Amino acid sequence: MNCDETRPLLEAYLDGELDLVHSLAIEQHVETCPECRRVRKQQEALRAVIREGLPRGGAPPKLAARIRADLRRESGAAVARSPVLSFDWRWLAAAAAVIVGLAMLRPVWQRSRLNPLVAEAVANHVRSLLPGHLTDVASTDRHTVKPWVAQRVDYSPPVQDLAASGFPLLGARLDYLEHRNVAALVYTCREHRINVFVAPSSADEAERWISQDGFHVATWSHGGMRYVVVSDLAVPELQGFTRQLREAD
Amino acid sequence: MQTPPAPFEQLMLPHLDSAYHLARWLVRNEHDAQDRVQEAYLRAFRFFPQFRGVDGRAWLLTIVRNVCYSWLRRNRAEDLGETFDEAVHSVALESTVDEHARRADAEVLTRALEQMPVLFREVIVLRELEGLSYKEIAVVAEVPIGTIMSRLARARRQLQAEVAKQLKIFSDHEL
Numbered sequence: 342m343n344c345d346e347t348r349p350l351l352e353a354y355l356d357g358e359l360d361l362v363h364s365l366a367i368e369q370h371v372e373t374c375p376e377c378r379r380v381r382k383q384q385e386a387l388r389a390v391i392r393e394g395l396p397r398g399g400a401p402p403k404l405a406a407r408i409r410a411d412l413r414r415e416s417g418a419a420v421a422r423s424p425v426l427s428f429d430w431r432w433l434a435a436a437a438a439v440i441v442g443l444a445m446l447r448p449v450w451q452r453s454r455l456n457p458l459v460a461e462a463v464a465n466h467v468r469s470l471l472p473g474h475l476t477d478v479a480s481t482d483r484h485t486v487k488p489w490v491a492q493r494v495d496y497s498p499p500v501q502d503l504a505a506s507g508f509p510l511l512g513a514r515l516d517y518l519e520h521r522n523v524a525a526l527v528y529t530c531r532e533h534r535i536n537v538f539v540a541p542s543s544a545d546e547a548e549r550w551i552s553q554d555g556f557h558v559a560t561w562s563h564g565g566m567r568y569v570v571v572s573d574l575a576v577p578e579l580q581g582f583t584r585q586l587r588e589a590d
Numbered sequence: 591m592q593t594p595p596a597p598f599e600q601l602m603l604p605h606l607d608s609a610y611h612l613a614r615w616l617v618r619n620e621h622d623a624q625d626r627v628q629e630a631y632l633r634a635f636r637f638f639p640q641f642r643g644v645d646g647r648a649w650l651l652t653i654v655r656n657v658c659y660s661w662l663r664r665n666r667a668e669d670l671g672e673t674f675d676e677a678v679h680s681v682a683l684e685s686t687v688d689e690h691a692r693r694a695d696a697e698v699l700t701r702a703l704e705q706m707p708v709l710f711r712e713v714i715v716l717r718e719l720e721g722l723s724y725k726e727i728a729v730v731a732e733v734p735i736g737t738i739m740s741r742l743a744r745a746r747r748q749l750q751a752e753v754a755k756q757l758k759i760f761s762d763h764e765l
Contacts, residue, residue, distance in 0.1 A: 390753070394699035
């Protein structure tokens with residue numbers, strides 16, 4: 342690749358949107374080209390400025406309460422409206438609901454059969470984000486978290502301190518995955534939470550990635566443990582996290 | 591005993607911060623953003639039976655975006671009339687970002703982003719604040735991926751130029 346080919350793809354490369362072949366070609370060119378290296382550095386600096394500078398306060402707590410109240414009122418209204426329907430209409434509506442329900446069931450069933458582990462891990466992740474559900478032991482110290490976990494499951498998963506790489510440990514919790522209790526280690530990156538489910542496994546497995554409902558899931562097995570990582574963090578950053586986790590392992 | 595949250599709440603409330611950030615930057619005001627997000631959630635709840643369970647966050651953000659754009663059309667039509675300023679690109683590209691990095695604090699960046707056209711603001715927020723992929727942004731903004739790619743590149747260049755301009759205004763005031 343030369344400069345003319347590299348420049349238009351550089352942003353997509355930095356955003357982690359290029360395939361492996363093009364990414365490698367760009368890396369090779371940038372290594373040998375000072376000018377492209379300068380442009381890349383500038384681009385990286387700009388991204389850092391934007392990411393660090395943008396205020397990310399999140400929604401005010403009152404807003405969630407307002408929305409919940411709305412939803413309760415709306416559900417109540419839907420129930421209250423239904424007796425107004427005449428008998429025939431209700432029958433028709435019920436039949437329609439069954440048909441729609443069946444139609445909706447199929448893709449869900451197919452998807453969950455395709456990868457029940459992913460669906461379950463994402464559901465666990467979403468549940469962990471509800472207020473008060475994230476950690477059973479909240480500590481950034483792995484020497485606190487590791488013994489806590491080991492006392493509650495019949496194995497001792499590795500717990501890493503990745504704060505220096507930008508992924509501080511938040512703590513751990515006991516969760517349930519594939520019909521057994523598993524340790525869920527919780528890390529964070531800016532406002533994003535990362536759940537790492539760890540359970541014993543007999544065979545090594547290569548890393549696999551899949552996305553569902555806006556969440557990204559990575560799984561692999563190594564050293565007698567299987568890892569399932571779930572987060573809504575952007576894929577390139579989450580890849581950085583799994584790389585750090587595997588290197589520390 | 592607490593009743594378990596309904597599937598809608600379970601699937602959609604975890605994305606509340608994302609929804610709020612997008613609305614905040616589309617309508618450029620925290621109070622209006624809260625009202626828009628509340629409206630969007632109610633609308634999402636009513637349309638929820640049509641949700642096919644592919645990507646909950648993108649689905650919700652699409653609704654937030656539509657609600658915000660309708661509101662802008664009714665209340666601040668001039669915001670939507672903003673045209674892209676192509677000339678601005680060349681301004682600051684040669685000034686080093688390192689200098690911006692030192693001086694562009696949250697206030698400067700906020701002001702700079704607020705000066706940008708709404709279509710640029712939304713790609714910056716969805717990509718840099720919310721970490722959406724090009725594909726997910728394309729779903730939310732309802733345009734092809736290629737458009738997102740070039741729009742994001744232009745938005746970043748313009749933001750860089752705006753930051754430079756804001757810093758200049760800032761230092762002019764100081765003098």
